[in-house]
Every structure is written in structure tokens, then in C-alpha cells.
Amino acid sequence: MSTLVPKERALLELRDVVKHFPVSRSLSEIVRGRHPVVRALDGITLDIGAGDAIAIxxxxxxxxxxLGRLMLKLTEPSGGAIAFDGAALDGLAGESLRAFRRQAQLVFQNPFDALNPRFTIYRAVAEPLLNAGIAKSEHADRVASAFRRVHLPDLERYLDRYPHQLSGGQLQRVVLARALVLGPRFLVADEPVSMLDVSVRAGILALLREVRDAMGLTAVYISHDLALVRYLCERTVVMYLGTVVEDGPTAEIVRNPRHPYTRALVAAVPVPDADQSRSPLPISGNVPDAREPPSGCRFRDRCPHAFARCAEEVPALRTTASGHRVACHLDG
Amino acid sequence: MMLAVEDLQIHYATRDGVARAVDGASFVVxxxxxxxxxxxxxxxxxxxVRAIMGVLAENGRRAGGKVVFKGTAIDERTTRPLLWREIAYVPQSAMSSLDPVYTVGAQIVEVLVKRGNASRAQAKARAAELFELVGLSDRRLADYPHQFSGGMRQRAAIAMALALEPSLLLADEPVTALDVIVQRQILDMLRALQQRLKLSMVxxxxxxxxxxxxxxxxxxxYAGQVVESGPVREVLARPRHPxxxxxxxxxxxxxxxxMELVPIHGSPPDLRAELVGCRFAPRCPFVQPACTSGAITPEVAVNHLTACRRSAEADTLRAAALDPKTWHS
Incomplete structure (x- = not known):
């Protein structure tokens, strides 16, 4: 990619990131000395600018x-490179690694599982401070300020309680307070509201946006729900079987999806309106076995538009005039 | 009428008193x-739904009301022989209804033999037929549940529920755990099956x-009661309950x-407490003093039932409800 004007450096840069997981071997594979792998990620290139909110x-x-775990260095890539604020993640160790851990935080998927049931709420939220070696004298203030950020008023009412004494919405706020207590710059939230009731969910989404704006956070939201991320992220990255198939402004992706898979995804999202006539699903079949993905375009065996070239050549993720990226032979 | 639930009351005994989980619910299928x-x-x-099937948890009991199936009132004892044959169930997580140590095919055959008095040979042929009906290859009958994807397990659970040709299918969040594309495939399949087999469904x-x-x-x-019911198009386009x-x-x-989702502030009431008036009143932006006392009598206008004191003003309230500011606490 050649750009004449040097762009401001992204906070997070992923270059051709690959992740393989070994799978259990059959007897014949053992005999033949084969080591089959699942190519969970197959060449992800992605830049996330400081202050951006992107959905995956x-x-x-x-x-x-x-992908979210790799961004947080909770697992290591099998190939490619990831850099945070210009520093390669695989080179981090000792103090630089501790500094990264303070700056990059994960918000867990299920608030009911994310907190140790035997720890009080105070201990749960203060734990990252303890791990980061922050002086104990600072803990109470830091916890209090994290609680204010997530709008859990009446601090003293919660601190001595245990997770089971809180509602789902309150727990999700505590989980978020825990992620914010170290004052991070980068947040990865994995399905942050999928376990919550709708009436509560809206409040948590609004809170996530508010916290992001107030703290100037860079955020990645991982979700299967395109309808939800629309309220959170200006940019959306669509993945299929370990590859990025489309990446662009969320409004564009929803209104004018370009990759056939994105089109199917948009068409499948149910809408809360019975008068809306929905077009039939443009694809059939299931996601193929990741151990034996199709040759060429990984989506081709479900794609209504596939032609010979799709089986022979992996489509490149090309940038279109509008800054959108699409990986399809029919596009561009 | 396939099913009528009339003034159903279900109580759970808990350490902190009786929870009225269902408190006077009525609806028809x-x-x-x-x-x-x-x-x-x-x-x-x-x-x-569990009460309709007569399979409440140990601490639950039907404290009042009626369940009428095809014109006959049924209770826990009289429902049992109807299960599978007349009333069948599809759970949220098919993993919990399928036994991990038997093949999926063996489990369907078991239902057909034990409940449907079929011979093994008949049952095997029927199992293959059922798999075809839900879009699964009959070769997969020999697989164990863990070899299935979430969507395939849900298809298998639906095949099993349909084994004895029930007339009423009860499905509890059958697509909630699934990805949107698989979800749509299952919903389309349920609609096709409903039409082909003339099923009634909850x-x-x-x-x-x-x-x-x-x-x-x-x-x-809401809080154990029916607050609104009617044809989907009517209720979703013109809701009458706040x-x-x-x-x-x-x-x-x-x-x-x-660009904004508007939350409903507060949370549902504790069903162990003595509740008077409208249960939604503490969270309702349109609450009036009259709402917090007495019982709310549902009003019916052309099949559209609403349990709200202010249902006569529904059109005005609906317009106000579209403004996010209405819902700010």
C-alpha cells in the first residue's frame, strides 16, 4: 500500500497476523507424522487509530x-506482527509488558462468570490495582472513581457485597469498573451485553459510549450482533472463517454491504417490526470445517455469485475509493 | 382453540417466602x-410453558387457574400421556435435551419405540424421515450430539419433538444461542414445518x-402477568401498553x-412481595396516582388486549414514548 502523505500512526497495528491451533490427530495422521492445524486466523491486517471504536x-x-485475545497479548500469534503504540507486542517483557497490561484491558463476555463469587465487589475491582503493584493507600480512591464512572451510585452499598447479590446490569457495571480502574487507553469488549435483558442492555451501551468519550479510549467490540454494534461503533470489520471480508464505516456496511457474506449477514438480522418484508436469505449451508477451508475464497462454496476464479485465487482485501475494504473478486 | 390458559397461578416456595412467578396469566393459542x-x-x-407441560420444578406448584387443551382441562397427571404425542417441547439448548453418550439417532429411535410403540425397524425409518424433514442428512443419525454444530443440534431437537406428530409445539428460546444466519435458517424451517404439518406453536x-x-x-x-396481547402486526405497530x-x-x-437505544430504568418487582396496582407503575413514565392501587382490568379492543389504566389514551402515550426524553429517569 502506498500513501504519499504519512498517516498518523495507529494505536494498534496488525500485519498479516496468523493463528493456528493444533487439533487432535487421527491415528493415520500420527503414523504419517502430520500435524493438522485449524487456521483460526489467516492473515489479518488491520489498523486501529487512537480514539477509534471498531466492531468485529x-x-x-x-x-x-x-483476534481480540491476540490484541491484548493473551495469546501469541503463529505468524505476522502486532504493534501497540509503535512497540511490537512480542518484544514486550518485564516493565514494558506490565505497562502494556495496565493500558490494555478486556471486558468479559458474561458478567455472571467474570467475577470470582467469593470475592467482594471491592476486592474484584481493586484486584487489577494489586496486580499492577499500585500502593494500597491509593486503592480506595481509585475504586471509588471507577465506580463513579460506571454510575454505580451509593458506593458503600456495593463494596461489601458479593456478585450473586447484584443484578446482571449492576454486575456488568462492576466488570466495566474493573476494566477501567487502571485508567487504560485500549479496551477489548467481547460481547459485552449479550447476556443482559434488553431494557438493561440499552443502559450499558450508553454507558460504554460515555466512558469511551470521557476517557478518550480506543475500543474494540466483538459481537455477532450487527444490530447492536451499530449503536457503538463508527467502523465495522466483518470476519468469515479467519479472514477479514469487509471493513468500513458501520452505516455503509449496514446500508450498502458489498461482500456477499456481509449481505447475507445483514439480510439475516431480524428487525423488531412485523411490517418489514424481509428478503429471503441469499445463502444456504453452514460455515465449513475450519480444518479444511475451501481453496481460494473461503466463502465461495456458499456464495451465490461464485465463479471459477474464486476457487483458484484468494481475493485480496482491496481498498475502495470510499476507504472501504472488500475482499471479493467481483468488487474492485 | 388448540390451547387456552386461564388465570394461571404458579407459586414457587423459596427460603424467603412464596414467589408468584405466574400470577393470573391468560392467553390462547x-x-x-x-x-x-x-x-x-x-x-x-x-x-x-413448563406449567402447560406439567413439568414444574420441585418447589413449584399450580396454585390456581386452568390449562385447557383441545377443549379439555388438563393437569399434571392428565398431561403426561399427552407429552410427545400431542404436546412436544423444544428447549433453548439442545445440548441439554440430547444425551451426550448416545447417538442422536438412537435417542430419536428410543422416543419412537418407548413412546410411540413403533418397532425398531419402523423407528429407524421414521428417524431418517424426520432428519430429512429438518434438513439433516440421515447419515448424521449415527453421530453423537457433540459432533453437531449448534444449529444442527437445534434441528435434531426439533426432529425429536416432531417424532410422534404432536399438534402443539412449545419452543423455549429455540434460536437464542445461535448466530443470525443459522437463526434465520431455523426460523424459516419452523415456519415451513408449521404450515406443512398444520402445527400450533408457542x-x-x-x-x-x-x-x-x-x-x-x-x-x-411482565412480572408474572400478561400486559398486552394480540396479532403481531397490530401489537408491534401500535403497542398500547407502556x-x-x-x-x-x-x-x-x-x-x-x-442512533440511541433507550433503556427502561429500574428493574421488575420482587415477586415475593405483596404487589398492588400495576406492576410496571414504578418504571412507567406515564404513571398516575390511580395506577398504584387496585387491580388492573385488561381491556380488549378487536383482539388486542391491554392491561393499562390509561389504555384509552394509548395513541397519545405512544407518540410521547417515541421521544427518548420520556424515558429519562
């Missing part, structure tokens, strides 16, 4: 959760 | 229709958009221009 959407098994 | 039972966690929708869900896509009728529950209006606002809509 796709179906179960598309690699979105693995 | 007309023959050949799909009825969506919608509401948030704890509103009593799953309990209502679909328990928290997802209004699933109701909008699949159901003919909707019953909205809770339904709020739920509709809080629901993400891919195609709307609104």
Missing part, C-alpha cells in the same frame, strides 16, 4: 474472539 | 397459529424481532435511523 462481527468460529 | 410469549428474564414466560423468547419475523400472535408478559412501547424502544433495530 462474524459468526461463531470466525476467529473474532481469538 | 388458536389452531395453526404461532404465538410468541415475550418478556424479560423472570417475567414468568418459561414457567408458564414460541418463548425475549427477542421481539424473532416474534416479528415468525409469530402470528404475541403475548407480552411496557411494550419501552421494550420496542430498547430493542436494537438495524434498519432504523435512531
Amino acid at each position: 462481527v462474524g459468526e461463531s468460529g470466525c476467529g473474532k474472539t481469538t | 388458536p389452531e395453526g397459529r404461532i404465538v410468541g410469549l415475550v418478556g424479560e428474564s423472570g417475567c414468568g414466560k418459561t414457567t408458564a 414460541m418463548v423468547t425475549h427477542d421481539i424481532s424473532v416474534v416479528a419475523y415468525l409469530c402470528d400472535e404475541v403475548v407480552v408478559m 411496557y411494550t412501547m419501552g421494550l420496542r424502544n430498547a430493542f436494537p433495530d438495524l434498519l432504523s435511523d435512531a
